[in-house]
Amino acid sequence: MPYQEVIKQMLTNSRKPVYLIVSEEHYYLDKVLQKLQDQFIPPEARDFNLLVTLARETGVPALLDLAREFPFLSDRRLIIAREAQEVKDWEPLIAYLSRPNPACLLVLLFSGKPDGRMAWVKKAKELAQYTELKSLSDGQVSGFVKALAKEKGLSFEDDAVDLLVDYIGNDPSAFDNEFDKLAIIASKGKKISRDDVTRFSGLSREFNVFELQRALAKRDKADIYRIASNMANQTKVSPLVMTVGALFRYFQKVWFAKVYERKPDDELSKLLGLSSRYFLSEYREAAANYPLFAIEMAFGILKSIDHRGKGMDTGAAGEGDLYLEMVLRLSGLPYK
Numbered sequence: 506m507p508y509q510e511v512i513k514q515m516l517t518n519s520r521k522p523v524y525l526i527v528s529e530e531h532y533y534l535d536k537v538l539q540k541l542q543d544q545f546i547p548p549e550a551r552d553f554n555l556l557v558t559l560a561r562e563t564g565v566p567a568l569l570d571l572a573r574e575f576p577f578l579s580d581r582r583l584i585i586a587r588e589a590q591e592v593k594d595w596e597p598l599i600a601y602l603s604r605p606n607p608a609c610l611l612v613l614l615f616s617g618k619p620d621g622r623m624a625w626v627k628k629a630k631e632l633a634q635y636t637e638l639k640s641l642s643d644g645q646v647s648g649f650v651k652a653l654a655k656e657k658g659l660s661f662e663d664d665a666v667d668l669l670v671d672y673i674g675n676d677p678s679a680f681d682n683e684f685d686k687l688a689i690i691a692s693k694g695k696k697i698s699r700d701d702v703t704r705f706s707g708l709s710r711e712f713n714v715f716e717l718q719r720a721l722a723k724r725d726k727a728d729i730y731r732i733a734s735n736m737a738n739q740t741k742v743s744p745l746v747m748t749v750g751a752l753f754r755y756f757q758k759v760w761f762a763k764v765y766e767r768k769p770d771d772e773l774s775k776l777l778g779l780s781s782r783y784f785l786s787e788y789r790e791a792a793a794n795y796p797l798f799a800i801e802m803a804f805g806i807l808k809s810i811d812h813r814g815k816g817m818d819t820g821a822a823g824e825g826d827l828y829l830e831m832v833l834r835l836s837g838l839p840y841k
Contacts, residue, residue, distance in 0.1 A: 508533040508638050509652065512540045515610065521634045522605035523598075525589075527615040528638035532678040534614045538585055545610065550579035560586040560613070565594065569601045572611045582609040590617035595625045602632040641675040643757075647780050650680055657684050660696045663781030668702050668715060670778070674750055712736050713743060714751045717832075721755075722791035726836045730829075737828035745814045745824045749807050749831070756803045762792035763800060799838040806834045 508528075514520055515537075528534055538557065546555045554576050560568065568586055576582040589595075605611070618637070619626050629635050641649055650666050661669075673679045687697055703713065712735035720728035736743040758777045765773055766789070774785050795803075810831045814824065 506636055506638075507649075507652070508536055509656070511636055511638070512537060514634075515541060515612075516544060520610065522607055522610060523602060523629070523633035524610070524612045525615065525619075525629050525633055525635045526612065526638065527618050527636065529616060529618075530638060530640055530677060531616060532676075532681065533638040534587075534616060537612070538587070538614065541583060541585065541610075541612065545583045546579065546581065550576070553577040554579045554582045556583070557585045557587065559591075560589040561591045565592060565597050568611075569597055572601065572609045573606050574609070575606070576608050580608065582606075583612070584609060585612045585614065587614050588616060589613040590615045590619060595619075595623075598625050599628045602628055641677060643675065643754075644778050646670050646675050647778055649677065651780075653677075653680055653684060657688060659684060659688060659691055662696045662698050664783035665697050665699045665702045666780040667784050668699050670780075671718075671754060671784075672702075672714065672747075672751055674754055712739070714748050717748070718752065718755045719787060721752075721835060722759075722787050722794065724794050724836070724840075729832050729836045733828055733832040737825040740824045740828070745827055745831075746811065748828070749811045749814060752831075752835075753804065753807045753811075756800055756807070758788050759791040759795065760797070760800045762788040763795070763797050766792055794840075795838065796841055799840075802838055803835055806831065 511524075511526065515524065526534060526537055542555065542557065556571060558568070563571075563586065568584065572582075572584050574582065601611075621627070626635075647666060647670060650661075650669060654661055654666075669680065669683065673683065683702075687701065690701065691697055703715070712732050714736075717729065717732045717736065720732055736748065761776055762773060765776060768776065770782055770785055773789075774782055777785070777788060779785060810827055814827050
């Protein structure tokens with residue numbers, strides 16, 4: 506269930522009195538917290554009927570006693586306990602779940618998954634709303650981006666969405682931050698273009714990871730080295746770790762385009778998670794120019810550079826040196 510649906514359910518009269526929200530994505534937990542704080546209790550009633558606390562600081566018995574209290578000058582009460590995974594003994598919750606306070610919404614936010622063998626977890630799954638919000642898979646990213654854009658009142662051209670996905674990956678908080686920046690320049694009724702994304706993400710129009718991908722697809726060694734050399738001199742704008750991540754996702758799509766090269770464009774676009782066919786020809790070109798084993802070698806090169814770029818086994822190599830080593834190795838991949 507998407508986090509938006511969880512929030513929507515909580516704000517209806519058919520909500521359950523207790524919710525356990527489990528996610529390793531802090532972005533989802535923060536969104537649940539923010540939306541409930543802003544919308545569940547009217548501003549004039551929040552002083553007496555809204556509590557946001559760390560579970561371990563309040564303690565389970567005190568937290569449940571607070572949940573049993575009835576609202577004051579309001580028809581509802583909200584208690585949110587953050588970092589609930591830090592409390593190991595939630596057994597007292599079992600008794601509360603049997604007779605919850607219908608006027609209080611108790612929300613427990615877990616950034617780590619509780620042990621499903623515990624009796625209180627089994628009872629929570631039976632009597633409360635237990636929801637796991639999982640990280641975005643590659644196939645879910647475009648849908649998430651479009652839903653978030655709609656929520657923020659933004660409209661994108663399809664190739665702009667694909668560009669964002671290639672650059673950011675599957676980090677929902679990064680998309681949220683980029684959208685906030687793009688909202689500043691968005692004109693009412695005007696779709697955000699590929700050029701807008703490039704310009705306001707801080708990337709050079711000529712020397713960025715997308716142009717590097719294009720040069721890699723064509724296997725144009727001179728262009729590959731020219732673009733990478735400029736990026737290596739602007740690591741604040743194009744950090745190595747972001748470039749490696751984008752190239753890894755790029756070669757993953759090239760791998761799929763190679764393995765499923767006989768699929769028609771519509772099917773392959775869907776398989777690659779593309780919003781449009783704008784980039785499809787580039788992936789097909791790259792798939793034609795690289796044998797399958799060379800694409801798999803590219804994964805090994807990128808994993809090695811990522812490992813060293815994060816400070817492991819770097820020796821004397823700086824970020825710029827690793828940039829150039831990466832593209833020299835990628836441009837030297839075998840043709841057959």
